[in-house]
Amino acid sequence: MAKKKEVTVEERLRALYDLQLIDSRIDEIRNVRGELPLEVRDLEDEVAGLNIRLEKLVSNLEIIDNDIASKKNLIEESKALMKKYAEQQQNVRNNREFNSLTKEIEFQELEIELAEKHIREFKVQIEQKKEVIGETKERLKERESHLKHKKGELNAILAETEKEEKALIAKSEEYKQQIEARLVSAYTRIRTNVKNGLAVVPIERGAAGGSFFTIPPQIQVEIASRKKVITDEHSGRILVDSALADEQKVKMEKMFAKL
Structure with missing residues (x-):
């Protein structure tokens, strides 16, 4: 029997950020409808x-x-x-x-x-x-x-x-199935508790996206290493490095264009 391939932390982070991009796109569509x-x-x-x-x-x-x-x-x-x-x-x-x-x-x-x-x-x-x-x-x-x-x-x-x-809703559900339930639960909880629905954010100019609190250099290095899931101590959001975020944005934009 073939051993199931173990998912790396980096793959989890990429999947989580992809899910965030999908859900943010859904939010944008719903905001257009507004009231x-x-x-x-x-x-x-x-x-x-x-x-x-x-x-x-x-x-x-x-x-x-x-x-x-x-x-x-x-x-x-x-x-x-x-x-x-x-x-x-x-x-x-x-x-x-x-x-x-x-x-x-x-x-x-x-x-x-x-x-x-x-x-x-x-x-x-x-x-x-x-x-x-x-x-x-x-x-x-x-x-x-x-x-x-x-x-x-x-x-x-x-x-x-x-x-x-x-x-997009179907894609969101599809991506959630690819991520372990514990992380999906944490993602959903964070997304529900923040105003703009952003549960996974990249590091921008030394701070979590949308935040003014600077992240210590050592933590930034850890985030960039993609060895563990790190959350922002101030907002509770899951953090990813900007390079990973840019790569996933390009990938997801291509997918959005096909929908």
């Missing part, structure tokens, strides 16, 4: 909310129209009763019956007055709601237009980058 997906989602929610509001307002108008129709029916019923009571007054036998019918007529008159008052109030509500409906429709039209524009922007970016992003 657009969130903007589109927020606009979709707002448009949906305005549509629901519009439906409720139109439904309320229908209810008010039905209430007006109901009050008008009540008025017609009251008028019919008043006519009936007035006719009955012509055939009463005594004042008590006449007065009783008079009270019924007066009651129906009050019912008519109250119904007419309600109708006036309902009509005011209709005008107010129609005004709100007009404003809501205007707002909806403006938001739908904005949403269409933002979706167009997002779709254009996705059309340009989606294929590359999927290929």
